[in-house]
Amino acid sequence: MPDAVSPRGFWGKLGYWLALLFTGLLALLWAVPVIWAFVASTRPPTEPLGRGDVWFGSSLTLVNYATAMSLAPFKLYYINTILIVTMILGVQIITITLAGFAFAHYKFMGKQLLLFFILLQLMIPTTALLAPNFSTIRALGLFDTRLAIAIPYFGSAFGTFLMRQAFLEVPRDLVDAGVIDGCNWWQLLRHIYLPPSKSMLVAFGLSSVVWHWNEFLWPLVVTNSDKSRPLTAGLVRFTQLGEIGAQWSLLTAATLLVVAPLFIVFLIFQRQFIQSFVHSGLK
Amino acid sequence: MSASASAVRKRKRRNPILPYLLILPTFFFVAMFTAWPTLLAFYQSFFRQRLNIAKFREPTFIGLGNYATLFNDPRFLLVLKNTLIYVLVTAPISIVLGFLFALLINRAIKGIGLARLAFFQPTILPMVSAATIWMFFFTPDYGLWNTFLQRFGYSGPQNWTGNPDLALIAIMIVTIWKNAGYYMIFYLAGLQSLPTDVYEAATLDGASWWQMLWQITFPLLRRTTLFVSTIAFIGAFQMVDHIFVLTKGGPSRASTVLLYYLWQMRFENQDVGKASAITIILIIFLLIFTVTNFALSERKEEETHA
Numbered sequence: 001m002p003d004a005v006s007p008r009g010f011w012g013k014l015g016y017w018l019a020l021l022f023t024g025l026l027a028l029l030w031a032v033p034v035i036w037a038f039v040a041s042t043r044p045p046t047e048p049l050g051r052g053d054v055w056f057g058s059s060l061t062l063v064n065y066a067t068a069m070s071l072a073p074f075k076l077y078y079i080n081t082i083l084i085v086t087m088i089l090g091v092q093i094i095t096i097t098l099a100g101f102a103f104a105h106y107k108f109m110g111k112q113l114l115l116f117f118i119l120l121q122l123m124i125p126t127t128a129l130l131a132p133n134f135s136t137i138r139a140l141g142l143f144d145t146r147l148a149i150a151i152p153y154f155g156s157a158f159g160t161f162l163m164r165q166a167f168l169e170v171p172r173d174l175v176d177a178g179v180i181d182g183c184n185w186w187q188l189l190r191h192i193y194l195p196p197s198k199s200m201l202v203a204f205g206l207s208s209v210v211w212h213w214n215e216f217l218w219p220l221v222v223t224n225s226d227k228s229r230p231l232t233a234g235l236v237r238f239t240q241l242g243e244i245g246a247q248w249s250l251l252t253a254a255t256l257l258v259v260a261p262l263f264i265v266f267l268i269f270q271r272q273f274i275q276s277f278v279h280s281g282l283k
Numbered sequence: 284m285s286a287s288a289s290a291v292r293k294r295k296r297r298n299p300i301l302p303y304l305l306i307l308p309t310f311f312f313v314a315m316f317t318a319w320p321t322l323l324a325f326y327q328s329f330f331r332q333r334l335n336i337a338k339f340r341e342p343t344f345i346g347l348g349n350y351a352t353l354f355n356d357p358r359f360l361l362v363l364k365n366t367l368i369y370v371l372v373t374a375p376i377s378i379v380l381g382f383l384f385a386l387l388i389n390r391a392i393k394g395i396g397l398a399r400l401a402f403f404q405p406t407i408l409p410m411v412s413a414a415t416i417w418m419f420f421f422t423p424d425y426g427l428w429n430t431f432l433q434r435f436g437y438s439g440p441q442n443w444t445g446n447p448d449l450a451l452i453a454i455m456i457v458t459i460w461k462n463a464g465y466y467m468i469f470y471l472a473g474l475q476s477l478p479t480d481v482y483e484a485a486t487l488d489g490a491s492w493w494q495m496l497w498q499i500t501f502p503l504l505r506r507t508t509l510f511v512s513t514i515a516f517i518g519a520f521q522m523v524d525h526i527f528v529l530t531k532g533g534p535s536r537a538s539t540v541l542l543y544y545l546w547q548m549r550f551e552n553q554d555v556g557k558a559s560a561i562t563i564i565l566i567i568f569l570l571i572f573t574v575t576n577f578a579l580s581e582r583k584e585e586e587t588h589a
Contacts, residue, residue: 015492023387027401030460033416034404036427040419051425095308102305107296118309121317123573127521128542128565131549131558132320132327155312185301214409216524217542221550232411236527239415248419255412266407270400277406277465278472 041065041252049248057249064253071241071250073226074257077234084149084219084230085212089205091154096204100163101189105175115164121157130221137222148222149230153212159204166197203279206272213262231258321566327559334553342556349560358536359544365451366520366541366568373458373522374515380459381466381511382504386496388467389474399471402464410461414525417457418444421529450530450538457525462518466511473507474500506580513576520569541565 040049041064043057068074102108103115126133133152142148170193178192194201216232223229229237235258239251266273328349330342353359384402388395405413420428423441440446443453477500485495523543526532532539532547539547545565549558 019387023398026387027398030464031401031404032427033413033420033460034408037416049425054425054427095312098305099309102302105296106298106302108298108302114306114310117318118313121313123570124317124321124566125517125521125569126316128562128569129317129320129324131545131555131562132323133316134549135323136315136320152312152316155309155316157313160309210407216409216411216527217546221546232409235415236411239528246422251415251419255415259408259412262407274403274468278468
């Protein structure tokens, strides 16, 4: 509801301030898990948590991060995650732009049918198909590779649909002018369709990166060794290492290692992130 | 538009092969990782095949045998029940909370950005990281969850993830905590696009805040609600990562949902036939929810246009 409805009278103002107080408390409650994780990760490892003593230790330390890094190959996990996410995004940008352009610009036989076929991916999410897709990965000889984690996402119904929508909003006159000037399809796409659609591409890109950075189940299924394992699957393995037990400061440090890059970028570009998520969802 | 321009346009917008070539990469990957596996799972669901038992290694046709076994198995019925509870509880609560958050932070005052950040940040976290943090919250004795509840007089069981009555609830709490902020941003976008003059008129007519909420805001946000419910219900079927960290589906399957059971059947039991049947059942559930939501939104659209 718009802010234009400003509170009036004593009760209106009281309600307004109570609502603000409630908002603050609720927000604090929602943030407690992450705040606690951060605080606990700075506790000296010699001071285990106990009843009523779960926040700061007697001093601040970064040693837990170093220990976590030494107990599991987080550096390798980072490289894997970054490579997987980049590979997916790189291919997706090409496939969704080309397909989106074809659907928005051209008239051709079977267009509706083809679009429907691709949109099947929205109705049957790849996550649900992990068993048969595992067989495919095995048959292709890709098991336990980074490519195996990335390849099912190279075509994106969602991205194709978003780009088609963005391209459809490009004014027809602009396109016609380009056509009359003798642009070929690549020039049309590059100079007329893409410039006004960049924000949509960025929006899709951000949500794709977040989604695949965070994905766990599919990587778990198709990896078998650290050479291809991403951060999420690495973290779960780490939490199950025998020697870790209930060393919470170590566990939280490892958890934050997984989260940190994405979280820092998010904190800096908060507005753009949220905008992106809205765009890539709503349009 | 001149006649020649429209002629050029018509000619240029047709091309015998180029559009197909442009779509080919996407088509190829969708065919390979969506259409083919769906057909494969459908086909394999009619065969008995267990990779870890020598005499069942080769597939044998058993018709609807896998489905019959599953629906006669109380374990599977429990998993179905858990799944429906999980989806039908977490999706609506997350949506309502998302709407509430959006209402609360839709104000132009300093510091409200911090609240938005607090509500939204779980969306960015990987579910397995969130689950690792919550694992501590649910720790018996000194975990923050029980400590928090005890402030309000709670004296029940302490071991949430190890208690058959509480494990699914613990899983649902994490899901709701993680998703509410995601749905919030769609409502926030919706709220900010509402026409202010309607509210000014309503205020002049002496409408209360509560009346405006129910009679103006809610109806105007119907499209947002339909969209959010579609992604919320479909997403809930797929949200299982935290189960791997927190409960492993236990104790005694009390927190096993369909997708987790599918994983167990395929990768722990090595039962290809039953896993395929579960895949098909999961797809049918997802289609039911998608089609229902789509039908609802079409109907509402018509009403709006009428």
